[in-house]
Every structure is written in structure tokens, then in C-alpha cells.
Amino acid sequence: MPVTPSGLISFPLAALAELLSECSAFQSWVGAAGAAEALGSVKYLSQDDDADSDSDDRPLAVVGWSDDFEAVRDSEPPRYDHSGSLELIFEAMADAGGHTTQSDRFFNFANSVGAVMAELEEKSGRNGFLLVNAFRKIAGPGRPSAKALNAGRLDVIGMVFEIDWAER
Secondary structure: OOOOOOHHHHHHHHHHHHHHHHOHHHHHHHOOOOHHHHHOOEEEEOOOOOOOOOOOOOOEEEEEEEEEEEEEEEEOOOEEEEEEEEEEEEEEEOOHHHOOOHHHHHHHHHHHHHHHHHHHHHHOOOOOOOEEEEEEEEEEEEOOOHHHHHOOOOOEEEEEEEEEEEEO
8 A cells, every 4th residue: 555645754745746736737748637647647756766767658757855854943832844955857758749850859848847847836835835945957958878778778858956845
């Protein structure tokens, strides 16, 4: 039976997954009929794991822990504000959309990810969703090298963001 994320360490991962699944741009990108179905296209990753590297079930998002987590006491009786950072990875098959040129493939991917991130900005901190204070693109968009492809790696386009969040 699957374990339900709860508590102050697991909460941010589940909250970011929920926020993504509620974005209509993400639902459209992954071909989901709604948030519940889109949630199936959000995977969890610890820093030492690979993101289902042998599965071609893309596009998808992967959420994982980054290095930062903090609990700061801010009032009496003791109340703590929690904040930290998460890693958010987007991946799609390089040939998604039937585009034949490298630039069209990258723009197709970047347009889709950009639409999701714009909606994430819009929904952040509203209606009980996770408060995203900032995000940074830390890698990508990129594809595996020819050597990696020849070794059997999937031909995907990926992009990695670091997400700063707060629970207040």
C-alpha cells in the first residue's frame, strides 16, 4: 500500500505535486483530463535516484528535495514558519509534437514548460496551494549526448528548476 506524504518534511513535495497537477497548462501538456489524472504524471525523486530513466512515459514532472529546509520560531506560543527549496524537473520525449528540427523541438518544450511555470506563479499561495517564493532554472533545456543515446538512454529534453517555498 502506498505511503501518504504527511508532516513537515514530506508536505512540500506533495504540495508542489498538487500545485502542478492543478495547473491546466500541465494537464494539457501531459494529456490529462483533470488534476487527479495529471498527478499521475508527477513523480518523486530523492537526490540519489534516477527519474524512471528506462521508461518512455513522458512528458512528466519530477519533484525532489533540494538542500535547504528551515524551521524558524516566530511567535509565542511557539509557532514555526517552515521554508526550503525543492527541485523540479520537466522531461518530454525529444520527438514530441512531431517536430523535425532541433530548434523547433526545444521551443516546443520550452513553450510548454513556460506555460506551466507561468500558471504556477499565478496559483502559488492561493486557495491553499504551496507558496512559491522564487524559482530558478538551474539546468537545461538539454538532451543526452550522442554517446548516452548510443548507450540506450532515452532521447528526452529536460529542464531543472529550484523552487523556494514557504508554509506560512
